[in-house]
Amino acid sequence: MNAPPAPVSGVAALRPNEAPRTGGGLRRFLTERPPRPERCGLCAAVVDEARHRHLVDIERRSLVCACTACFLLMDQPGADRGRFRAVPGRYLTDPDHRLADAAWDALRIPVGVAFFFRNTVLDRLVALYPSPAGATESELEPEAWASVLDATGLAALLCPDVEALLLRRTAAGISCHLVPIDICYELVGRMRQLWQGFDGGAEARAALDAFFARVESLARPVGGGDRP
Incomplete structure (x- = not known):
């Protein structure tokens, strides 16, 4: 639960039943400010908050909002050798994956969702899962990595930094999808916002x-010739 906001300086000192004056410097505390628009992280152009695309800043290991022009520029062949990399929009699923419950248990992930991606700066695979604290990294043994990567053909198709292997364990089994990395962090943020209690x-x-x-509605079964 969020802590209550601290009292605004000046307002807390008012005497009982005294109405606050709206003149002077106090007005700026009582007037709602309009939200700041989303802007492109490269050119600062305003972008549609709900429909813009993202880039990965591989040096800072962060997502950057992008306008259409900057996204298309970073999506050109050869642009992936620079600092910013365009997040593709493909969704794939592997209904024939062989990841079993025993393999999931070896991952030692305390929740039923995890995503994996290759970080080129760290030069290794990274496993994260949503938690009340945000994206939490799981330290895995090489054998556990192999159990995930060898169980699906999607692993060989992953584009480093910008795509992830998204797994979910339910009573019906384990689903396996290849997805854009930004939606994984969208999920992390949503879970952090809504999480209550132990489960x-x-x-x-x-x-x-x-x-x-939504992921399942967008995903197509993996097959020959799949490209970002």
């Missing part, structure tokens, strides 16, 4: 179900 709570579980329903 996340009903609202978080409903949001998780809706998220994976």
Whole structure:
């Protein structure tokens, strides 16, 4: 639960039943400011908050909002050798993956969702899962990595830094998708916002179900010739 906001300096000193004056410097505390628009991280152009694309800043290991022009520029052949890399929009699923419950247990991930991607700066695979604290990294043994990578053909298709292997364990089994990396962090943020109690709570579980329903509606079965 969030802590209550600290009292604004000046307002807390008012005497009981005294109405605050809206003149002078106090007005700036009582007037709602309009939200700042989302801007492109490269050229600072305003972007559509709901529909813009993202780049990965591999030096800072962060996502950057991008306008259409900058995204297309970074999506050109050879641009992936620079600092910024365009996040592709493909979704793939592997209904024939061989990841079993025993392999999942070896991952030692305390929740039923995890995503894996190759970080080129660290020169290794990274495993993360959503938690009340945000994206939490899981330290895995090489054998555990192999159990994931060898169980699906999607692993060989992953574009470093910008795509992830997204896994979910439910009572029905383990699903496996290749997805854009930005939606994984979208999921992390949503879970952090909604999480309650030990298991996340009903609202978080409903949001998780809706998220994976959207992923499944966008994903196509993996096959020959799949490209970003």
